[in-house]
Amino acid sequence: MSDSYLKIIELDKFFGDFAALKNISLDINEGEFVCFLGPSGCGKTTLLRAIAGLDIQSNGRIIQDGKDVSWLSPDSRDFGIVFQSYALFPNLSVADNIAYGLRNRKVKRVDQKERVKELLDIIGLPDSGSKFPGQLSGGQQQRVALARAIATSPGLLLLDEPLSALDARVRHHLRHEIKELQRKLGVTTVMVTHDQEEALSMADRIVVMNHGVIEQVGTPEEIYSYPKTPFVAQFVGTMNFVPCSVVDKGTINVGGNSVCCPQAASMIDQTGVSLAIRPEDIRIRNTEQADNRLLAQVTSMEFLGSFVRSKLSVEGMNDLIIADFSMNDIRDFNISHGDQLALDLPEERLHLFAGEVL
Amino acid sequence: MSIFENLPVSLTQETVLNTPKATLSRDQILQASGLLIASIILLITLVLPLYTILSKSVEDQQGGFIGLANYIDYFSTPALSMSISHTLTIAFITTFIVIGLALLTAYALTRTCMPGRGFFKVFLMAPIFAPSLLPAISLVYLFGNQGVLKGLMFGETIYGPIGIVIGLAFWCFPHALMILVTALSNTDARLYESAKVLRTSGFRTFMTITLPSIKYGLISASFVVFTLVITDFGVPKVIGGQYNMLATDIYKQVIGQQNFSMGAVVSVVLLLPALFAFAIDRWVQRKQVALLSARAAPLIPKKNPVKDWTMLALCLPVPIIILTVLGMAVYASLVSFWPYNLSLSFANYQFDLMDGGGWEAYYNSLEMACWTALIGTLFIFYNAYLVEKIKGLKTLRMLYHLAAMIPLAVPGMVLGLAYVFFFNAPNNPLNFVYGTMAILVICTVAHYYTVCHLTAVTALKQIDNEFEAVSASLKIPFYVTFWRVIMPVSLPALLEIGSYLFMNAMTTVSAVVFIYSADTMLASVAVLNMDDAGDIAPAAAMGVLIMGTCILAKLIHWVFSHYLLARTQRWRAGT
Structure with missing residues (x-):
C-alpha cells in the first residue's frame, strides 16, 4: 500500500441512462483536506455519497485505509458526515445530538459526558449542551453537526456543502474554524463545495469536476495559476479568452499584434488557439521597454471597492477584454472612461488552450 | 472490452447491481x-x-363460472339497474348543494372579518362526529310522518330522494368545507395588492385571482363529496324509503336475499364511478403541486362592515341547520316516548332492555x-x-x-x-x-x-x-x-x-x-x-x-x- 488513505478506482455511477460519474480515479492522502469543486450537477456530491456508501457506485472500487469498502453499506464504513441542512435531530438537546453516536459503542456514561463536554469546548459552545438545535443560529447548528460527526473519531470526515446555507460573514468565520479543527485533529477530510473561494482557502488539494469527470487535481495555487482546461480557468477565478494564432515556438499573433509567449512551443501544430489571461494579470506600467504591449481604450469601469473592473477595447480585437486595476493604479495612472491605455501582458502569466473558447 | 459495450447503459447498470458484490447490511x-x-x-x-x-361476480350461487351472466341479469332487471341513475342523480344534486354552501362559508371564514368566526368553525365541523345514520334519524323526527316540521314538506315525503339529499348534504358538508378552507387559505396577499394597485374591480379580482387559485380545491372537494355520496349507506338505509341506491342494493342483496353473486355485481358497478372519481382526484392533486411559492405573504382579511355582516346573514342558516338537526337527535334520544310522552328521561339509553x-x-x-x-x-x-x-x-x-x-x-x-x-x-x-x-x-x-x-x-x-x-x-x-x-x-x-x-x-x-x-x-x-x-x-x-x-x-x-x-x-x- 502506498501512503494514500482513500483510493478511488475507476468509479462510474449511472442514474438510468444518465452518467453522473465517468471513470473517476483519485487518491487522497492521510490527513489531507480535499475539496471537490464544481458547478451543480457536476457529480461532486454523487462522488461524496459513493464514498459514504449512501449511493453505491455502478462500477469501480473504493479502498479506505487498505480495506475494500466498495460494496459496504454506510454503517459498515468508517466516516463522519456533515450536511448542508445540518440534519440535527430537532427533538434532542445539543448534548444528546453530539452523544448520539457514542451510545452504541459501549462508551461509559461518564466518559460520554466527558467527551461531549470536550467537543462542546472545541466548537466554542461550552454552555449550549442543554439547548435544542432550534434555539441556535445556523452557524452554531453547523458546529454542533460537526461535533456530532467527529465525536466517534472517524477516520474520514465528509462535508457536503457545509457552509452553503449560512450567510456570508458566518461562512467566512466558520471556514477558518473548520480548517483549524481539521488541522488539529489531522482527520482526512473531503468537502464538497461549489464556492471556489471556499475551496481555495480551505483545501490542501482541490479536485475540479465537471459533467461527471475530473478536470484537474492540484493545490489551490496550481489550480488558480496553471489551469489545465478552459473550464477550470473559467470556473476558478475570471479569465479572458482571445482567439490567436501561433507564429513560431515563442510568438503568437493576437489581432495583428505580435506577442511573446513561451507556451506557444507546445501549440505549434494547432490551428485554432486561444490566449487566456486573468484580469488582474493585465498591467499598466507606462515604462519604455515592454515586449507584449497592446493599445486599448477603456469602454466601461465598474467600481468594486478595492479595485476597478474595466472593459477594454483592444486594437485589432473584436471582443472586449476585462482588466482589474487596483485603486492605486487608477490613481497613479489617472485612468478614466474613454482613456487610451498601453497594456502589458506579462509572458509568464499567459495561458494557451487549443481550440476556440467562448 | 466486453459484450456489455453494445447494451444500453441502463441494462449494464442493472447487471452490475445484480452481481453479488453489494453486501446488504x-x-x-x-x-x-x-x-x-x-x-x-x-x-x-x-x-x-x-x-x-x-x-x-362472474360465478353463480354454487361457485361455477358463468361469465357475464350476472351482469346481463343485473342490467336487464330495471328494479336493480334503476339504482345507477338514482345514485348518480343524488350524487350530482348533493355535490352541487354542498359545494355551493361550503364555498360560501369557507370564503366567509377565510376572506372576511365575519363576526363569530370562531363559533362557526366549531359548529360547522360538528356533523363529522356523527355516523351518517344520525342526521337521517334526526330528519325522520323533523320531517317524518310524525315530524315536528312536517308542514314544511308541503305534502312531499322525506322518505326518498329529498331526505337522502338533505341527510347526505348535511353529513358531507364538513369534508368539503375543510378542503375549501385550506384552498382559500393558501393564497398570496401580494396578488390582491397588485390587483388593487392596478384598480381591478372586486368581481374581476374574484374571477381572475380567487377562482383560479382554488380551482383544484374545488375540483377535489367535488369529487370527495361525490364519492362520499355514492358510497354512503347509512343515510339511504334510514330515510331512503323505496328509493333504491347502489350501496343499499348491496345490503339488500346480501343480507336480505342472501344473493352473494348479485351483491358482488352491484359492488363492481359501485366501484366504477368511485374509481373514476378517485382517478380524476389523483390527477388533479398531481397538478396542484407548488401553486404557492415559499415567499408568498399570507392574506389577512380587512374589516369591511357591509361585507362582513352580509356574509353573516348569508352563512348563519348553515350552523343553525346543523345545530337543529343534531339538537333534534339529542332531544329525540331523551324524549321518553315520541310523540306521546315528551317528558325527558334516559329511558332510551337503557340499551340492555x-x-x-x-x-x-x-x-x-x-x-x-x-x-x-x-x-x-x-x-x-x-x-x-x-x-x-x-x-x-x-x-x-x-x-x-x-x-x-x-x-x-x-x-x-x-x-x-x-x-x-x-x-x-x-x-x-x-x-x-x-x-x-x-x-x-x-x-x-x-x-x-x-x-x-x-x-x-x-x-x-x-x-x-x-x-x-x-x-x-x-x-x-x-x-x-x-x-x-x-x-x-x-x-x-x-x-x-x-x-x-x-x-x-x-x-x-x-x-x-x-x-x-x-x-x-x-x-x-x-x-x-x-x-x-x-x-x-x-x-x-x-x-x-x-x-x-x-x-x-x-x-x-x-x-x-x-x-x-x-x-x-x-x-x-x-x-
Whole structure:
C-alpha cells in the first residue's frame, strides 16, 4: 500500500441512462483536506455519497485505509458526515445530538459526558449542551453537526456543502474554524463545495469536476495559476479568452499584434488557439521597454471597492477584454472612461488552450 | 472490452447491481423484510379480497363460472339497474348543494372579518362526529310522518330522494368545507395588492385571482363529496324509503336475499364511478403541486362592515341547520316516548332492555376503535416511513404506495363484502379471524388507510432526509433513530392519524355491517339494527352516544396537541 488513505478506482455511477460519474480515479492522502469543486450537477456530491456508501457506485472500487469498502453499506464504513441542512435531530438537546453516536459503542456514561463536554469546548459552545438545535443560529447548528460527526473519531470526515446555507460573514468565520479543527485533529477530510473561494482557502488539494469527470487535481495555487482546461480557468477565478494564432515556438499573433509567449512551443501544430489571461494579470506600467504591449481604450469601469473592473477595447480585437486595476493604479495612472491605455501582458502569466473558447 | 459495450447503459447498470458484490447490511435486511411483510399484509387485507369480489361476480350461487351472466341479469332487471341513475342523480344534486354552501362559508371564514368566526368553525365541523345514520334519524323526527316540521314538506315525503339529499348534504358538508378552507387559505396577499394597485374591480379580482387559485380545491372537494355520496349507506338505509341506491342494493342483496353473486355485481358497478372519481382526484392533486411559492405573504382579511355582516346573514342558516338537526337527535334520544310522552328521561339509553346488542355493542365499539387507532397508527406510520425513507426496492415501494391509495376509491360496502368472500371461504387458512374483533380492526384500518398514509407521508417529507445517513455514519441502527427521533418529531401527525382512525372506527357502518358477529356487535351497527326494528329512539340515543364519544376523543386530541405537546416538545419553540 502506498501512503494514500482513500483510493478511488475507476468509479462510474449511472442514474438510468444518465452518467453522473465517468471513470473517476483519485487518491487522497492521510490527513489531507480535499475539496471537490464544481458547478451543480457536476457529480461532486454523487462522488461524496459513493464514498459514504449512501449511493453505491455502478462500477469501480473504493479502498479506505487498505480495506475494500466498495460494496459496504454506510454503517459498515468508517466516516463522519456533515450536511448542508445540518440534519440535527430537532427533538434532542445539543448534548444528546453530539452523544448520539457514542451510545452504541459501549462508551461509559461518564466518559460520554466527558467527551461531549470536550467537543462542546472545541466548537466554542461550552454552555449550549442543554439547548435544542432550534434555539441556535445556523452557524452554531453547523458546529454542533460537526461535533456530532467527529465525536466517534472517524477516520474520514465528509462535508457536503457545509457552509452553503449560512450567510456570508458566518461562512467566512466558520471556514477558518473548520480548517483549524481539521488541522488539529489531522482527520482526512473531503468537502464538497461549489464556492471556489471556499475551496481555495480551505483545501490542501482541490479536485475540479465537471459533467461527471475530473478536470484537474492540484493545490489551490496550481489550480488558480496553471489551469489545465478552459473550464477550470473559467470556473476558478475570471479569465479572458482571445482567439490567436501561433507564429513560431515563442510568438503568437493576437489581432495583428505580435506577442511573446513561451507556451506557444507546445501549440505549434494547432490551428485554432486561444490566449487566456486573468484580469488582474493585465498591467499598466507606462515604462519604455515592454515586449507584449497592446493599445486599448477603456469602454466601461465598474467600481468594486478595492479595485476597478474595466472593459477594454483592444486594437485589432473584436471582443472586449476585462482588466482589474487596483485603486492605486487608477490613481497613479489617472485612468478614466474613454482613456487610451498601453497594456502589458506579462509572458509568464499567459495561458494557451487549443481550440476556440467562448 | 466486453459484450456489455453494445447494451444500453441502463441494462449494464442493472447487471452490475445484480452481481453479488453489494453486501446488504443488517439495517437493509431488516428494512427490506419489514417492507416485504407489510406488502404481504396489504396484499392479503386489501388486494386479494377485492379480487374475490371480481371473481364472485362472474360465478353463480354454487361457485361455477358463468361469465357475464350476472351482469346481463343485473342490467336487464330495471328494479336493480334503476339504482345507477338514482345514485348518480343524488350524487350530482348533493355535490352541487354542498359545494355551493361550503364555498360560501369557507370564503366567509377565510376572506372576511365575519363576526363569530370562531363559533362557526366549531359548529360547522360538528356533523363529522356523527355516523351518517344520525342526521337521517334526526330528519325522520323533523320531517317524518310524525315530524315536528312536517308542514314544511308541503305534502312531499322525506322518505326518498329529498331526505337522502338533505341527510347526505348535511353529513358531507364538513369534508368539503375543510378542503375549501385550506384552498382559500393558501393564497398570496401580494396578488390582491397588485390587483388593487392596478384598480381591478372586486368581481374581476374574484374571477381572475380567487377562482383560479382554488380551482383544484374545488375540483377535489367535488369529487370527495361525490364519492362520499355514492358510497354512503347509512343515510339511504334510514330515510331512503323505496328509493333504491347502489350501496343499499348491496345490503339488500346480501343480507336480505342472501344473493352473494348479485351483491358482488352491484359492488363492481359501485366501484366504477368511485374509481373514476378517485382517478380524476389523483390527477388533479398531481397538478396542484407548488401553486404557492415559499415567499408568498399570507392574506389577512380587512374589516369591511357591509361585507362582513352580509356574509353573516348569508352563512348563519348553515350552523343553525346543523345545530337543529343534531339538537333534534339529542332531544329525540331523551324524549321518553315520541310523540306521546315528551317528558325527558334516559329511558332510551337503557340499551340492555332492547334488541340490538345493548351496552355491550358500545363497549365493543370502544374496544374496536382503540385497537384500530393504536395498531393502525403504528402500522401505517412505520410503513409510510419505510416507503418514504429507505433506499432501494424502488418498485416495491412504489407498488406499496399505489396499493395504499386503493382504499380511498373502495366503498365500505364493497370492502366489507370482499372480506366476507375472502375470509369466510372455508379453504382460507385465515378463516379463523372471521367473526372476531381482529377482522373488524383489520377491515377498519384497511378502509381508512389512504388518508392516514398520506398524512404520515406528508409529515415524513418534512423531516430532513439525511437523518438516516447521519445515523448510519454513527453506526446507530435505523430503528433506534426511528424511535428516538422520527416518532417524537412526528407526534402531531401520529395523534392526528390516531384520532382520525378512532372517530371513523366509532362511526363506520358500511364495511363492518357484513362482518360483525353476535359477539362483536358494534354501536354503529346497533343504530342501524334498532332503526330497522323500529326502535328509532334508542337508535338515536346510540347515535348520540357515538357522537358524544367522538367529540370527547377530539377534545382529548386537542388537549394533547395543545398542552402536552407544548410541554414535551419544548424544542419546537425555537423553530
